[in-house]
Amino acid sequence: MDVLFQQLFNGLTVGSVYSLVALGLTLVYGILHIPNFAHGALYMVGAYITYTMMTSLGLHYVFAIVVSIISVGLISVLMERIVFHPLRDSTPIQHKVAAIGVLLFLEALAHYIWGADYQQMVTPYGQVIEVFGLTLTMQRILIVVTAIVAMILLYLFLKKTYTGASIIAMAQNREGAHLMGINTNKVAMLTFFIAGVLAALGASLTSPINLVFPSMGHLVILKAFVIIIIGGMGSIPGAILGGYILGFSESIGATYISSDYSDIIAFVLLIIILTIKPQGIFAKGEA
Amino acid sequence: MLSLRDVSVQYGNYTAIQNINIEVRSGEIVVLLGANGAGKSTTFRTISGLNKPATGDIFFEGSSICSLTPDKIVKAGIVQCAEDRKLFPEMSVQENLMMGAYVHRRKKKEIKHTLEEVFELFPILHEKRNQAAGSLSGGQQQMLAIGRALMSKPELMLLDEPSIGLAPLIVEQMFESIQQINQDGTTILLAEQNAHAALSIANKGYVYENGNIVVEGSSKELFANEEVRKAYIGA
Numbered sequence: 350m351d352v353l354f355q356q357l358f359n360g361l362t363v364g365s366v367y368s369l370v371a372l373g374l375t376l377v378y379g380i381l382h383i384p385n386f387a388h389g390a391l392y393m394v395g396a397y398i399t400y401t402m403m404t405s406l407g408l409h410y411v412f413a414i415v416v417s418i419i420s421v422g423l424i425s426v427l428m429e430r431i432v433f434h435p436l437r438d439s440t441p442i443q444h445k446v447a448a449i450g451v452l453l454f455l456e457a458l459a460h461y462i463w464g465a466d467y468q469q470m471v472t473p474y475g476q477v478i479e480v481f482g483l484t485l486t487m488q489r490i491l492i493v494v495t496a497i498v499a500m501i502l503l504y505l506f507l508k509k510t511y512t513g514a515s516i517i518a519m520a521q522n523r524e525g526a527h528l529m530g531i532n533t534n535k536v537a538m539l540t541f542f543i544a545g546v547l548a549a550l551g552a553s554l555t556s557p558i559n560l561v562f563p564s565m566g567h568l569v570i571l572k573a574f575v576i577i578i579i580g581g582m583g584s585i586p587g588a589i590l591g592g593y594i595l596g597f598s599e600s601i602g603a604t605y606i607s608s609d610y611s612d613i614i615a616f617v618l619l620i621i622i623l624t625i626k627p628q629g630i631f632a633k634g635e636a
Numbered sequence: 637m638l639s640l641r642d643v644s645v646q647y648g649n650y651t652a653i654q655n656i657n658i659e660v661r662s663g664e665i666v667v668l669l670g671a672n673g674a675g676k677s678t679t680f681r682t683i684s685g686l687n688k689p690a691t692g693d694i695f696f697e698g699s700s701i702c703s704l705t706p707d708k709i710v711k712a713g714i715v716q717c718a719e720d721r722k723l724f725p726e727m728s729v730q731e732n733l734m735m736g737a738y739v740h741r742r743k744k745k746e747i748k749h750t751l752e753e754v755f756e757l758f759p760i761l762h763e764k765r766n767q768a769a770g771s772l773s774g775g776q777q778q779m780l781a782i783g784r785a786l787m788s789k790p791e792l793m794l795l796d797e798p799s800i801g802l803a804p805l806i807v808e809q810m811f812e813s814i815q816q817i818n819q820d821g822t823t824i825l826l827a828e829q830n831a832h833a834a835l836s837i838a839n840k841g842y843v844y845e846n847g848n849i850v851v852e853g854s855s856k857e858l859f860a861n862e863e864v865r866k867a868y869i870g871a
Binding site for chain 2: 511515517522525527528529530531533
């Protein structure tokens with residue numbers, strides 16, 4: 350029984366990070382209407398900036414994360430301005446090619462600046478504590494709590510403020526939003542900023558229990574795709590729920606089936622869910 | 637209030653509208669008649685800033701609005717209710733209406749007041765305020781689109797074929813509501829194929845054919861015009 354609870358908690362940790370990354374991807378999907386392949390690169394850059402702030406400038410982990418999420422948010426906005434905005438009237442395939450281009454560029458840049466080596470990020474929250482017979486590290490608790498707080502803040506922002514609601518409105522009908530006096534340029538930039546922040550936050554939180562390397566975004570972004578497909582493209586509750594479903598399935602699968610197969614579980618899950626419900630769990634209507 | 641002077645719009649090599657001249661005076665209902673594809677919607681998109689004219693200029697209350705972005709044009713007081721309604725399908729009716737007041741988002745009290753006025757005009761929207769906009773019937777969606785446009789407290793409202801796809805009884809109600817909105821002080825530019833209903837509430841009209849205005853005149857003149865009667869009124 351202890352093993353089960355331990356694994357459920359691990360699933361919660363992993364799922365929290367997946368949800369953060371998938372949320373950014375699903376928000377940007379509302380603007381671009383294609384999955385942004387470069388999102389995984391933002392995740393990777395986020396981890397590196399936090400790492401560099403800690404090792405080179407000696408910043409505290411928390412401050413390093415703050416610097417990282419703001420920087421990656423701005424990189425994300427820059428990407429929208431110089432790559433996607435000029436392509437706004439072109440075909441989806443051009444967006445996809447551009448997104449892959451940005452991905453390759455950022456990865457090559459990471460190789461150039463930080464090299465190909467695996468880096469270890471040290472957290473000041475490595476303490477181990479016992480709660481109800483479970484052995485937890487402070488870092489994992491930090492991941493879960495921070496992710497949930499971030500999601501609640503995002504939810505309140507989207508639901509309770511005009512600026513947040515304009516993001517949802519633009520995703521549902523871009524011209525409709527424009528005709529209501531919403532500045533769609535500003536909304537697009539804001540959405541990319543939030544997506545960058547969420548990616549950097551997810552990466553910085555999970556790096557101390559994983560490793561930092563140029564291709565660290567690959568598997569995460571593939572899984573984030575699976576999550577937003579499972580959850581329904583563009584759906585916000587779908588991204589959160591999908592993230593946790595995947596996190597739990599992986600950690601349970603790793604324990605009771607084989608840890609060698611933990612990464613394949615995401616894709617098996619994808620096949621099963623797409624077979625049963627091809628539109629995803631929180632599928633949108635025709636409109 | 638609004639005047640289009642020699643406006644032409646091109647999509648690539650294709651000229652959608654050519655040398656359009658339209659005058660709308662404050663307080664009027666002006667109707668644009670014409671078949672599908674004659675250029676009515678293009679005219680509307682151009683006034684709202686979604687298309688840019690290749691030649692000509694558009695003036696609103698004395699100043700040119702051609703270089704403004706769509707959101708600035710809404711702020712200036714022109715709102716458009718597009719033909720396909722462009723609602724936010726997964727938002728509730730009330731959330732859709734609130735988005736209509738986006739340009740006034742800091743004036744909470746005023747928004748509440750306008751919301752009450754819209755609910756008074758379309759009681760059905762109050763009844764269904766918590767339902768998703770996408771779940772409404774066609775007529776209700778059209779009311780919501782008009783209500784949402786009213787939330788921005790426009791001086792001039794562009795209505796693109798509000799009667800399209802609606803049952804005759806609903807169409808009648810719709811035109812009554814439009815007249816009501818006009819009497820409450822909003823100038824209206826209306827695009828319609830339902831010429832009879834539109835001309836009976838309008839002050840004047842323009843008839844479009846293949847991107848040009850071929851006939852213009854007061855409602856009376858258009859009703860009396862033999863060609864217009866044959867082509868659009870069918871009597």
